[in-house]
Amino acid sequence: MSETRVTSVTPFEFRSDFAAPAPAPAGPEKISLSIQELAALLDDTRQSTLRMVRDREAKARNESMERSSDALRVALLQIVELANALEKAPISEAMREDAKARVRKIAAELIDGQGNLFQG
Numbered sequence: 001m002s003e004t005r006v007t008s009v010t011p012f013e014f015r016s017d018f019a020a021p022a023p024a025p026a027g028p029e030k031i032s033l034s035i036q037e038l039a040a041l042l043d044d045t046r047q048s049t050l051r052m053v054r055d056r057e058a059k060a061r062n063e064s065m066e067r068s069s070d071a072l073r074v075a076l077l078q079i080v081e082l083a084n085a086l087e088k089a090p091i092s093e094a095m096r097e098d099a100k101a102r103v104r105k106i107a108a109e110l111i112d113g114q115g116n117l118f119q120g
Helices: 035-088 093-118
Strands: none
Touching: 035 093
């Protein structure tokens, strides 16, 4: 944050009747800033904006990764259920082994694809 020197203070007129404050005295209002103060203010604004944009982007990436991770978890649970059903199905042993091999292949592809969650 920049350090700026306060040059004037306008008193606040407190009223308990909640009436509108008296109008400000007519005349041009002036703010005087040195070049260094203006540069510091601009730099502070730029840094704050950059942090805000980075935070939003990070939040969006995290939310996207969470959604992908949840979808992957559901898919893997469904594969486990399918594998359990194949174990109990009244089919030949050769067909059972072929189906289990295919299920393992699908699960491996899903798990390997999980690495894509962490790539740009």
